[in-house]
Amino acid sequence: MHTLTKFLDSKPLFYDEIDYNRFPKTYKKIKKYINIPKIVHLIGTNGKGTTGRFLATALFNNNYSVGHYTSPHILKFNERIWINGSDVSDEVLEDAHKKLYTLLDKEDSDALSYFEYTTLLAMLVFEGCDFVVLEAGLGGEFDATAVFEKELSLVTPIDLDHQAFLGSTIEAISKTKLNSIQNNAIISKQKYSKVYDIASQMNKNIIKIEELLNKQDYKKIDKIADFLSLASYLKENLSLAIGALKFLGIDYKKSDFKDAKLFGRLSKIDENIIVDVGHNPLAASSVVKELAPQKYILIYNSYKDKDYEMILKILKPIIKEVQIIDIEGERIENKVSLHNILKHLKIEYSHYYKTEPNNKYLVFGSFSVVERFLKEYIN
Template identity: 55%
Template sequence: MPRVYAKIKASLKIPKIIHLVGTNGKGTTGRFLASALYSLGFSTGHYTSPHILTFNERIWFNGENVSDTRLNEAHQKLLSLLDHQDADSLSYFEYTTLLAVFLYQECDYIVLEAGLGGEHDATAVFENILTLVTPVGFDHEAFLGSDILSIATTKLNAMQKKVILSKQPHKEVMQIAKKIAQEKNIRVADYSELLEAQDKEKIEKIARYHKLAYYLKENLMLSVAALKSLGISYEAEDFKHAKLFGRLSQLETNILIDVGHNTLAARSIYESLKENKYILVYNSFKDKNYSEILTVLQPIIEHVEIIAVEDERIEESTKLKKAIEDLQIKHTSFQGIDADKNYLVFGSFSVVETFLKVHGG
């Protein structure tokens, strides 16, 4: 990505970039911020990943997902800048990142969400005006390391110029951020340092309007802190269309869906739903700590219904069933929704995608 970008950089116009890194909450934080910027009159792009149903979800532009027509036009124009060897050398995510930035050239702001990494992520090659750090926890350990020090260092090495951190589940994250900031002469702030009483009142109003779970309100607070850092005034109404689908979303009166897939997400879900019990529609990738995730969710699980997902990364059913049985949780195969029961669909983007396709016929 750095090599290919260096070749075509002179041909691209790069707007002001706000870079998001972290483990959880990048998508909702980014959409809160991008929607508010657009509502305030700024032409804004939000690059997020992965998608649930269609690729276009990854490239949001001025209030809606990019159209197939614009996407195809940009695809052809971008390919004309790349020689065949360079185009073939880019990964799916790298090419998609370049495509999004190419589409966003006339924007005032790009809210650019990192993939699973930080300093080596495709999104890190672009110069940015602000880095936002969402909660950092355990995920993708095979790539990022098996301890918070390694994971946070990899993610936080992407920091540039100015940084705002959200509330962190591990105190080491802020310590590492301050260390890197001192070495690179970067300004670091905790999001709470930027929020005044009037901001908190607006945040509560927005949270009530969208019926936000606590962890989603934390993401909203980070996005508001970003506006404050940029010196942009706002009103609660500027967040009216800001909620991102698939993040503890109420699909029907008895169905909640969430694309979370790690322990940190499970803890946030538990804190938000701990007053009730749910049938958990679930499956997991092989590289996820599903035993720990199920342990966290166990107090709110009535029983588990395993949904069949067609993906080579999905864990073998016998291993998943054994983990569920070891926790003494009852399980069956997912067959459909009972209107008299409450359901939580959780486990990954693929689980939610499969459920939406099955449930929608």
């Protein structure tokens, strides 16, 4: 058996087609060997990571043992599996890998995707926890995380993203995501009213966040947001996490959220450099709302399947110039196509070499863009 790193490196991160039956069948075989804690499941397009970290941190600070599973990572795989205030250690990961490899037969181990295998790996790490805050990957009902029994689902804002797998319309994407709800869910403020319409048609206990929180809650949320110096869109994520605490009957206070922010969400890594792992139009709109009217050199690149023309159009009011950072991979858009869009939008562009202290920079895009930038910047 290879070490976890070598084993995962042998698996492709993305597939042109996905076998939606593979993971449920595999999990059914080993279900009786895994002790699954109470699960709060996170679905949606934007804000799953930060909402989950707010909730997990508050639960931990209320003396619960809690795990938080998020993806993808920026610099190290361990970032995906957080337990009781810290990223999981290499030693714990290796032990979980050895155990999982013995539970699965070789055919299943080899067949599972990167995300499917690491989801099971996380559940082994989280055995013994009181709660697991479990973030969906690409979607909803067909996501690997959807197979587990859930205490509660949290629905963050839903927008167009991953259309190749989830559907080409808000209606289709919403149905795919909301179909993962088993019984109880809290839905955050939505950009599209159609999301609410679809939720209302489901025979489930789906509560709007504004129906769950009262004036006193919103006053406390304002104080916590000031305490953490939160961007406005992160305040919405905090509200959803607090809604979950109220549903679970857990009291909360300002200090419960100390050190809860997740890196890569409008994170300031130097006086003149902000990084954000947003990679869709909804995230771009939130960034503009937060940073305007200041102008930034945008360090950027994009996958082919992203609506990068719309993203750049939204970001244009705060763009001084775009500097394209080199990213490797088959899914990365070719430079000619990206150049043509930038020309069409009348945005100046060049190649990224290094940052200068007299310019302001926004590193925005997928985790791969931020990862590549940080590796070059740190070195």
